[in-house]
Amino acid sequence: MKIATWNVNSLKVRLPQVLQWLGDNPIDVLCLQETKLTDDKFPLAEINAAGYQVVYTGQKTYNGVAILSRHPIHDVVKNNPLFEDEQQRIIAATIEGVRFVCAYIPNGQAPDSEKFQYKLKWLAALHEWLAQEQLQHPKLALLGDYNIAPEDRDVHDPAAWVGQNLVSEPERAAFQHLQKMGFTDAFRMFEQPEKLFSWWDYRQMGFRLNKGMRIDHILLTAPLAAQCTACVIDKVPRKWEQPSDHTPVIATLE
Numbered sequence: 001m002k003i004a005t006w007n008v009n010s011l012k013v014r015l016p017q018v019l020q021w022l023g024d025n026p027i028d029v030l031c032l033q034e035t036k037l038t039d040d041k042f043p044l045a046e047i048n049a050a051g052y053q054v055v056y057t058g059q060k061t062y063n064g065v066a067i068l069s070r071h072p073i074h075d076v077v078k079n080n081p082l083f084e085d086e087q088q089r090i091i092a093a094t095i096e097g098v099r100f101v102c103a104y105i106p107n108g109q110a111p112d113s114e115k116f117q118y119k120l121k122w123l124a125a126l127h128e129w130l131a132q133e134q135l136q137h138p139k140l141a142l143l144g145d146y147n148i149a150p151e152d153r154d155v156h157d158p159a160a161w162v163g164q165n166l167v168s169e170p171e172r173a174a175f176q177h178l179q180k181m182g183f184t185d186a187f188r189m190f191e192q193p194e195k196l197f198s199w200w201d202y203r204q205m206g207f208r209l210n211k212g213m214r215i216d217h218i219l220l221t222a223p224l225a226a227q228c229t230a231c232v233i234d235k236v237p238r239k240w241e242q243p244s245d246h247t248p249v250i251a252t253l254e
Helices: 012-023 042-050 114-136 169-180
Strands: 004-009 029-033 053-057 063-069 072-079 090-095 098-104 140-145 215-218 228-233 250-254
Touching: 004 098, 004 140, 004 215, 012 029, 012 042, 029 140, 042 053, 053 090, 063 090, 063 098, 098 114, 114 140, 114 169, 215 250
Parallel strands: 004 029, 029 098, 098 140
Antiparallel strands: 004 250, 029 063, 053 063, 072 090, 090 098, 140 215, 228 250
16 A cells, blocks of 8 residues: 655646656555645545545635545544634545545744644644544554654755754654654655655745655554555656646555
């Protein structure tokens, strides 16, 4: 089974790219973030025609998440039941015996902002809910845009980012808490090239100069980590015309 995560930064704009990418890549389950569509505008027919079932929850202009699957989808949960939130940032479903959680973690804006405090509260509630989910679903995969670069090697210029949003100590501690809960970063299970990122700013030729960060992740509980044989970042869609600023991350489960 191949599973992937991709922040598409507007599914309305990127739908042709998503369909092209799925046509080129044999993905079983794809988690999307920042669909930026209300549910009545979701391109259900087009995705079904591509051979995928899909569940989604969205809102106008911001946020929005979806899970696409070639296999039957069961037990769908929208949002974190332990955290009251109007923002549509989580959808979970069981597929082929695996519990998939697709998450768009808040950006946080800046460590001294209210949005940053919201991010930390959101993450704390995520930890609490996932602890419950793990008891019911030993095989659990958390995929999404975490808006956290876990280590300095996940940042193009660590010195320039010291203390800033996405790399701050509280954010990295929240990521490490997930690891202490038993989640494994699939990408770091394997030897990887240096300076390999999943997001590049549109400004200042970020992609061309590889001024990126690795903030899109696939975390796996131990039973799934034992099945994981590869995890890669596919930079190809970031080279397309009018791309998302993120690119897909793919893990292979045998």
